[in-house]
Amino acid sequence: MTGALQLKLALLRGETPCPMDLADFGRLAAIDLRTQTRSARSDRLAVAMLGLIASGRLPPGARLPPERRIAEAASASRVCVRSALDRLKIEGYIEAVQGSGTRVVAFERSERLVQLVRANQENLEDLQDFVAFLDRCVVEQLLRRASDAALDRAAGQVAAMPLDRDLQALADDEIRLRLALADASDSPIYAMITRQLARGIRSLFGSLLRAADGAGFDRLAEERRALAGALARRDAAGALAALANRAAVLRDHDWTRIAGERGLRDEAVLRRDGTSREDATSREDAILRDLAVASPEQLKDRLTREIAGMIATGHARDGARLLSERRLAALFGVSRASVREALAALKAEGSVVADERCGTRAVDVPMASAPDALTSLAAADLDHLQTMSRLRGYLEVWAASRAAARGSERDFGDLRRILAEMRRSHLSPRRRIDLDLRLHLTIARAAGSAVHLYITEVLRDLMTAYFDYSLTTPSIGGGRDAMLLSHHTQIVTAILARDPVGAGRAMAEHCGAFSDRYAALVAEGEMLPCGLAGDLAPAPAGA
CATH class of the missing domain: 1.10.10.10 (Winged helix-like DNA-binding domain superfamily/Winged helix DNA-binding domain)
Incomplete structure (x- = not known):
């Protein structure tokens, strides 16, 4: 794993191979977004341990459980566990201490560990904002489309809170809550995103809840009851207010920062060997439960x-x-x-x-x-492409602002080259679509946005259908090359000027033009033409 963005993607994905070549976006098309191979079991186990280290579950100085116990918990061989541990040792995250087992290295002795914690922290901060946005989208969709019976079931699931305050159970319950709402909303897009982000959501709420106090738990529970009641009444304003209040509770306490500080305090305690045998056993058991990761997909x-x-x-x-x-x-x-x-x-x-x-x-x-083909769902329901437009608008505006603040000179050079080619006359429609997709993904790379790129991976089929339909349909973007070139020029110019506000404003105008057209088409009841995906699909690589 090299590079901060690859590291952040690995923490979100739970495995190391990247379906997208982050070093070269020049040849991107739909086919290039596909996962080529699966991770080795040892890679997945190494990333699982990285997540525990990054989140503070295994703080600096903490001793790892013995190889035998890790192998039993993860249903892996000792050889697999040893391979994962050797990789983490080589990369400077853990070390073997004579007479003391294998431990997480100290902060001051490993720049890689500092980078890992920082990468995880940025993931959690970005996820916290995105999950709050996704929650609003799901609840609005639920209230707009679900039947009374589905709403009653969803309200009952929201109201059913865990009886205890075991932190891991509470974090898992946050995922169950969101899956229940996404499934009830009848949106396969929201359901898929929620499932694919489950690992990150569990880590996010695990960190937030570990830093919470009794008052924080009580406020979250109160707003959850308010959300359940609003859903039962079909009260959109009340439901959105409850979501906003829950998000405010988490933000007001800055619990991600507090969790990091607690990790440092844990390191000091561990150095003094101040933990009792019972506490050490309890900590090890909790770690092993987290390492009981699912077997990789065949x-x-x-x-x-x-x-x-x-x-x-x-x-x-x-x-x-x-x-x-x-x-x-x-x-x-x-x-x-x-x-x-x-x-x-x-x-x-x-x-x-x-x-x-x-x-x-x-x-x-x-x-x-067609199984798991989101493009087919898009072809059957224009509302799914409108959903994609809304998601894309949020992610793209945020990424453009951050790219202006953080982009490297290499990123800026890539943007200049893409824009220069966009200005050429006589480009084929397929090349225009590829360049458009390439420009937006390069902006995401310049922003260092693992959340953005990971969602692009998850929704790769729908992303392709969205670009194809948006850029070829006359009622949306087809035939508006001059307008699109003007938009892209304004976006890139602001990013190159390192103007985050201007870049965000230009991207909002660009994405808003598509969102407004989709909203109008849905209101008018327009349907996608049959065979859209097949008619617009690019030729496969090598054809």
């Missing part, structure tokens, strides 16, 4: 899901046939045997058929039935 299952999504969006086709096993294997960086297993699973599901004369081809099925 490669066959991931490939099956990815190829199904590519079929739904037209990316896996070469005319009537699917791409060959050889080309699919090269695309995903896996063996042909792995691709063959995934295709066999798709054949069993009835998604593809094969014969000697025609080769393997996709079965034409309704778009909405």
Whole structure:
């Protein structure tokens, strides 16, 4: 893991390989956003331990549990555990102390540890703001679209709070609360984001709640009851006020900073060996519970899901046939045997058929039935693209402001080159779309925004559909090249001038133009044309 942004992404994702090449955004297209390989088990375990160190659960000076106990908790081999520990030692996060086991290094002896804690802190701060925004979006969607029965169920789940104040149980309950609301809102986009951010949300609320006091718990519980009551009454103003009050409780206490200070105090206590045997055992048991991470997804299952999504969006086709096993294997960086297993699973599901004369081809099925293909959902419901527009607006405005404040000269050089190419005449529609996507992702990279890039990974299919539809449909952005170039010029000019306010304002104007058009189209009841995704999809790499 090299670079602060890769580190922040690993902490959010829970694994190390990055589906996007952060060093070179020049060739980005929909196909390049796909996960190529899965992490090794030892990598996932190393990142899980990094998360514990970064959050203060394993503070500087803390002794790690023995290899045997870690292996048992994580359902991993001792070899796997040793590999994870060796990696963390090489990178300077932990050290073997003779006669004292393996310990987290002291702050003053490891710049990498300081960078890790800082990266995690920035993730938590960005997540706190994004989760507050996401909560508002989900509740508004819930109140707008859910039936009375669904609202009553959601209100009951919100009102049902844990009886005890075990911090881990409370943090897990914050995830359950948000999943219940997202599922009830009938938005697969909000539900997917919430599930994919569960690791980060658990870490966020774990840090916040560890720094809380009795008064803070009572205020959070009070506002939760207020939220449940407002949902039951379909009281939008009351529900949003309860959410705002909960967010204010967390912000007012600056609990993330307090949690960090407590981690430093824990280090001082550990150095004095002031913890009792009972406290040490309790701490170790809690750490081991957190290391009981789920097994990584099987490669066959991931490939099956990815190829199904590519079929739904037209990316896996070469005319009537699917791409060959050889080309699919090269695309995903896996063996042909792995691709063959995934295709066999798709054949069993009835998604593809094969014969000697025609080769393997996709079965034409309704778009909405494609598994985990958010693009198909977008094609069935314009409201999903409006949801994407709202999410994108929040993330892009925030990223543009931060890019102006933090971007490097290399980032600025990339933005200049992209904008220069955008100004060329006679660009193909596909190239214009690729450059637009590339510009916005480069701004996200310049901002150092792990949250932004991770959500882009999660919603990669819908991101592609959003750009395709937005930039080719006459009623939204199609045929408005001069307007878009003007917007992009204003955004880049403000970023290069290191003007965060101007960059945010220019990006808000740009994203607002699309959001307003989507809102109007939804109000007018316009539907996406059939076959949109397949008609607009770019040719797959190597075609």
